[in-house]
Amino acid sequence: MREPRQERSRTTRRRLVEAAVECIAERGWNGITVAVIAERAGVSRGAAQHHFPAREDLVAAAVELVGETQLIELRTRSADLPPGSSRIEPVVDMLFNLYAGPMFRAALHLWVAASTDDALRSVLVPLEARVGREAHRVALELLGVDESHPGVREMVQATLDLARGLGLANLLTDDTRRRQQIVRQWAQVLAPALPQAAPAGS
């Protein structure tokens, strides 16, 4: 009986965290409570409060889920891309679209709420630093570039900062068309600035 109960508990927890990310993206940090999240997840309030006594207790799990989900999505979608500089435009497109989606929207609500809430800030800052480093590592890997060349580190950072700026521009209006034009232009800027890493075995 022990295994299934642990598994049920893990499933419940996962559903609550997924519901939390959706609720934060839609209603903002100030619009959510554990009760709201429990209802969205189809979980009883008691069970929700057992896993997450307060909404603050959801933050670490939510940020982890967002980071992990985005990583899996990027890795899956980039698996079939060709090597070399022709992968730059599709990778930039993927990155920019990722930051224009509901998960970045949830992160944005958390960041802005944390800027006026010291307790939330102290939870969020180390989490976001870790997610930021991970995003940088994955961007390097997907672009297939070697960071030891001068300027490469800053160009990859600028790509992620630009992605976040474009995500912000997509918050109140649909900015897709303009973003597509910037994807094309950005890929043209990145191509000569990013020396491709030597293929494995060369």
Added chain:
Amino acid sequence: MREPRQERSRTTRRRLVEAAVECIAERGWNGITVAVIAERAGVSRGAAQHHFPAREDLVAAAVELVGETQLIELRTRSADLPPGSSRIEPVVDMLFNLYAGPMFRAALHLWVAASTDDALRSVLVPLEARVGREAHRVALELLGVDESHPGVREMVQATLDLARGLGLANLLTDDTRRRQQIVRQWAQVLAPALPQAAPAGS
């Protein structure tokens, strides 16, 4: 007696709007009321409510003040820059620092609040579209570039989106050092991508 009274009224209104921007930057949209702003401005609640019956009535004036103040600051600080491509790095530095400051922080609070508040959104979207166009026009002017060249429009847009992304990265922690490195790298990318406009009279 008529002139001084009108002038007093304008001064009161201006102090309220300045206080509103400061309060929104520090406490967020959900942390403010007209009473909080009146206290910060050193104005009676009655006088504040005469000018701005509800905090929503302050939004247009606050966004206008931010746009106008930033424009004046940019124009003043760029007046003595040399013409040609050597002005690119100081202009990028100015733009990036502007978006890392309290006025962008206030805008960020408003945008995120508007994403879950339809009334605020309907006020903010047309205002922000206007401020965005104005920022683009000023960036072109300060960089001294001609938008009719292919790609220039997107590069200037990307510069402003990057500035907003860097502003976001400066929200919870002091990101100045990393931002300076991106300024240098970005100026190197922009210089060859932006053909300078012909000097007047040539």
